[in-house]
Amino acid sequence: MGSTGAGFGFEVRARLGAGAGRTGVIVTPHGRIATPAFVPVGTAAAVKGATPEQMAALGAQALLANAYHLYLRPGADVVEQAGGLGAFMNWAGPTFTDSGGFQVLSLGAGFKKVLAMDTAGLADDQVIAKRSERLAAVDEDGVTFRSHLDGSRHRFTPEVSMGVQHRLGADIIFAFDECTTLMNTRSYQERSVARTQAWAERCLAEHARLTESRAGLPYQALFGVVQGAQFEDLRRGAARGLVRLAAGGREFDGYGIGGALVKENLAAIVGWVCAELPWAKPRHLLGISEVDDLFAAVAAGADTFDCVAPSRLARHGGVYSADGRYNVTRARFARDFGPLDADCDCQTCAGYSRAYVHHLLRSRELLGYTLATIHNERFTVRLVDSMRAAIESGGAAGFDRLRDRFLSRYFGP
Amino acid sequence: MGSTGAGFGFEVRARLGAGAGRTGVIVTPHGRIATPAFVPVGTAAAVKGATPEQMAALGAQALLANAYHLYLRPGADVVEQAGGLGAFMNWAGPTFTDSGGFQVLSLGAGFKKVLAMDTAGLADDQVIAKRSERLAAVDEDGVTFRSHLDGSRHRFTPEVSMGVQHRLGADIIFAFDECTTLMNTRSYQERSVARTQAWAERCLAEHARLTESRAGLPYQALFGVVQGAQFEDLRRGAARGLVRLAAGGREFDGYGIGGALVKENLAAIVGWVCAELPWAKPRHLLGISEVDDLFAAVAAGADTFDCVAPSRLARHGGVYSADGRYNVTRARFARDFGPLDADCDCQTCAGYSRAYVHHLLRSRELLGYTLATIHNERFTVRLVDSMRAAIESGGAAGFDRLRDRFLSRYFGP
Numbered sequence: 001m002g003s004t005g006a007g008f009g010f011e012v013r014a015r016l017g018a019g020a021g022r023t024g025v026i027v028t029p030h031g032r033i034a035t036p037a038f039v040p041v042g043t044a045a046a047v048k049g050a051t052p053e054q055m056a057a058l059g060a061q062a063l064l065a066n067a068y069h070l071y072l073r074p075g076a077d078v079v080e081q082a083g084g085l086g087a088f089m090n091w092a093g094p095t096f097t098d099s100g101g102f103q104v105l106s107l108g109a110g111f112k113k114v115l116a117m118d119t120a121g122l123a124d125d126q127v128i129a130k131r132s133e134r135l136a137a138v139d140e141d142g143v144t145f146r147s148h149l150d151g152s153r154h155r156f157t158p159e160v161s162m163g164v165q166h167r168l169g170a171d172i173i174f175a176f177d178e179c180t181t182l183m184n185t186r187s188y189q190e191r192s193v194a195r196t197q198a199w200a201e202r203c204l205a206e207h208a209r210l211t212e213s214r215a216g217l218p219y220q221a222l223f224g225v226v227q228g229a230q231f232e233d234l235r236r237g238a239a240r241g242l243v244r245l246a247a248g249g250r251e252f253d254g255y256g257i258g259g260a261l262v263k264e265n266l267a268a269i270v271g272w273v274c275a276e277l278p279w280a281k282p283r284h285l286l287g288i289s290e291v292d293d294l295f296a297a298v299a300a301g302a303d304t305f306d307c308v309a310p311s312r313l314a315r316h317g318g319v320y321s322a323d324g325r326y327n328v329t330r331a332r333f334a335r336d337f338g339p340l341d342a343d344c345d346c347q348t349c350a351g352y353s354r355a356y357v358h359h360l361l362r363s364r365e366l367l368g369y370t371l372a373t374i375h376n377e378r379f380t381v382r383l384v385d386s387m388r389a390a391i392e393s394g395g396a397a398g399f400d401r402l403r404d405r406f407l408s409r410y411f412g413p
Numbered sequence: 414m415g416s417t418g419a420g421f422g423f424e425v426r427a428r429l430g431a432g433a434g435r436t437g438v439i440v441t442p443h444g445r446i447a448t449p450a451f452v453p454v455g456t457a458a459a460v461k462g463a464t465p466e467q468m469a470a471l472g473a474q475a476l477l478a479n480a481y482h483l484y485l486r487p488g489a490d491v492v493e494q495a496g497g498l499g500a501f502m503n504w505a506g507p508t509f510t511d512s513g514g515f516q517v518l519s520l521g522a523g524f525k526k527v528l529a530m531d532t533a534g535l536a537d538d539q540v541i542a543k544r545s546e547r548l549a550a551v552d553e554d555g556v557t558f559r560s561h562l563d564g565s566r567h568r569f570t571p572e573v574s575m576g577v578q579h580r581l582g583a584d585i586i587f588a589f590d591e592c593t594t595l596m597n598t599r600s601y602q603e604r605s606v607a608r609t610q611a612w613a614e615r616c617l618a619e620h621a622r623l624t625e626s627r628a629g630l631p632y633q634a635l636f637g638v639v640q641g642a643q644f645e646d647l648r649r650g651a652a653r654g655l656v657r658l659a660a661g662g663r664e665f666d667g668y669g670i671g672g673a674l675v676k677e678n679l680a681a682i683v684g685w686v687c688a689e690l691p692w693a694k695p696r697h698l699l700g701i702s703e704v705d706d707l708f709a710a711v712a713a714g715a716d717t718f719d720c721v722a723p724s725r726l727a728r729h730g731g732v733y734s735a736d737g738r739y740n741v742t743r744a745r746f747a748r749d750f751g752p753l754d755a756d757c758d759c760q761t762c763a764g765y766s767r768a769y770v771h772h773l774l775r776s777r778e779l780l781g782y783t784l785a786t787i788h789n790e791r792f793t794v795r796l797v798d799s800m801r802a803a804i805e806s807g808g809a810a811g812f813d814r815l816r817d818r819f820l821s822r823y824f825g826p
Contacts, residue, residue: 046773046780053760074747074772082750082768090764334487337495347466351503355495359487360459367459369779 008221010282017396020274020301023388028094028171029218033061035303038384040377044069045089048311049369052091058378064306067164068100076167084169095170099161102179104145158202166210175203177225179259189229197241200224204250221253226273229260239276254282267296274301295403298387310380314372317361320379333358346378421634423695430809433687433714436801441507441584442631446474448716451797453790457482458502461724462782465504471791477719480577481513489580497582508583512574515592517558571615579623588616590638592672602642610654613637617663634666639686642673652689667695680709687714708816711800723793727785730774733792746771759791
């Protein structure tokens with residue numbers, strides 16, 4: 001098994017035909033993750049509406065929390081003092097934290113992901129995101145932003161992000177990157193990729209320093225994040241740039257694929273990037289959970305996924321089922337005593353009806369959020385698990401059969 | 414075992430010295446309740462923030478829901494169609510519904526429990542509760558009120574309440590009563606007790622009719638509700654009045670004690686009422702859960718209790734512990750990595766710290782409500798369970814020892 005740090009490793013188990021997709025196992029100090037795997041998100045060190053016991057029962061292999069949110073509240077030092085993220089949130093399995101790059105630029109700028117970058121009249125290489133009185137400003141060294149909680153000013157640099165993520169103590173952490181949007185100009189994207197590359201090198205150095213200075217603690221694996229928006233040359237170049245850093249003696253343990261992914265370009269982008277990344281390293285696709293996107297991304301070579309959508313959707317009544325997505329708060333479910341999804345094996349579908357969840361969500365009862373979240377998270381975890389099983393038992397033909405059957409029913413008439 | 418309806422019964426097991434307190438077992442079609450017992454409340458057919466599985470795991474023997482709330486939403490017919498309250502909410506054990514008398518007068522009048530009764534200038538024997546544009550009006554036949562959800566007009570009579578509660582299908586239901594406050598005049602309380610007595614007789618008749626017409630369904634036990642505010646003669650008279658109805662051939666399966674109970678008069682009122690009630694029937698004290706009140710009420714002869722306080726308090730950060738109540742959202746708990754209550758055996762105290770629950774509640778994370786609710790419900794259920802155990806193993810001396818030790822620590826320096 002390939003390993004770049006004690007206690008961490010990744011092994012490919014089966015290849016999806018002659019393609020880029022595969023199954024594997026990620027080993028971390030807190031346990032193994034069979035891939036491909038969906039990793040549910042607990043932004044503030046808690047999956048909204050579900051206990052860690054419920055998440056384990058529904059088959060979640062790992063959880064991902066957010067460095068930006070935890071830095072602001074309760075503070076990385078509190079999580080560190082608790083014994084790290086897993087101990088703090090009572091989750092015994094593997095944990096991830098994302099770097100906060102996306103959040104300092106979007107939430108820090110005032111809850112909206114629309115960033116007014118490359119605006120005429122602003123200094124070159126400086127991005128200002130405005131909303132109300134809030135600002136997030138990117139410079140070569142890092143990002144200065146205001147807290148979305150209280151407006152206080154903060155600054156993240158690659159070194160700050162590494163320090164925060166080391167104190168949080170997740171098994172898999174991400175390099176600090178700049179997350180752009182499809183609306184940015186090509187020239188801005190070029191400068192941004194160069195900046196993310198420079199930050200990646202600084203993250204590797206700081207990660208090595210912190211790993212050494214914190215000897216005795218479980219090894220944290222660092223993933224570099226590939227940006228480059230919708231441009232093939234930028235994406236490939238960004239991936240190659242990160243891989244090339246290994247020549248300097250410091251290598252990423254895996255790679256994240258971030259930013260600007262929409263249905264139309266997702267498979268292509270993951271494909272370009274994975275073609276440039278070493279086969280022996282795990283690849284995490286950030287912020288994706290729609291069923292067709294998951295099939296496309298697995299086929300294109302992504303190993304793990306995270307997304308807030310299953311729980312966020314649940315809180316608004318959105319429910320996944322084998323027959324497609326629907327909203328259980330609609331009037332026609334008031335007397336539907338069937339389960340949310342007749343094909344599902346989750347705790348909610350075993351004991352509760354659509355009519356009951358409908359009633360709870362209409363009444364804004366907390367239990368409604370819990371039951372719908374458990375179902376949606378289980379649905380997504382199980383879907384990716386079923387892809388893994390299909391590849392391992394049926395190869396490319398098995399995967400294609402699963403995909404065609406699943407998607408035609410999901411999106412069917 | 415005494416029984417007045419197939420599948421329902423109550424048996425006294427141990428007496429608390431020579432006093433009115435006792436332990437016992439209530440048998441219902443959906444299982445047994447060892448008494449004294451605290452019955453957690455799921456107002457809208459859901460304990461706010463906890464699953465039925467979690468409620469069972471923390472030792473809840475039964476749950477109580479609210480007829481008024483379920484009548485308005487989702488409608489008693491929906492619950493009936495689901496197979497009754499227990500089936501609807503996925504709770505296999507015994508269930509209670511209260512009659513809605515308290516809620517139509519308080520919530521129906523606009524969320525406030527302050528009712529402007531006996532107001533000068535209003536017609537005699539008519540009570541108007543005003544707030545904004547909403548009204549709840551009591552007359553001899555029933556109560557007309559507006560929904561707190563949409564302002565729509567509704568009318569509850571004893572017959573309507575019985576009909577609703579039969580459709581809801583709980584194991585133990587309550588007669589429709591008028592719930593007064595300590596602010597009402599003596600003469601109003603007299604008229605109100607007479608009205609509640611007349612309604613009780615109508616409830617018994619309607620209950621008998623519905624029970625017969627719905628043969629084959631599990632028997633629902635009907636409890637009469639004793640009112641009479643803080644007046645000994647009214648309380649005793651109200652209890653005797655309800656008991657006397659047995660002479661007419663129709664008997665309550667148990668009794669509720671409602672209304673106007675405050676710390677200063679609680680033990681006295683329960684004592685007066687229980688002295689008039691038949692020893693062989695269970696007695697439910699409505700809406701009580703403070704620790705000293707529970708000790709006093711058990712000693713005075715109450716068998717079961719319900720209250721929203723444990724979960725409501727939890728949602729605002731209020732936490733019970735052996736060393737008293739505190740608010741875990743206070744700043745000094747931000748780095749307290751101990752459990753909510755070192756003496757507690759609940760799921761929350763087993764795996765989660767004060768610092769974590771503090772963080773969750775400060776962040777308004779749903780999981781915070783869940784973890785605090787599980788703890789507070791367990792604390793209350795277990796406290797009453799410990800009274801039962803003390804009486805059965807140690808008699809009056811054992812109960813007194815438990816009470817003195819518990820309360821001196823709880824309220825101690």
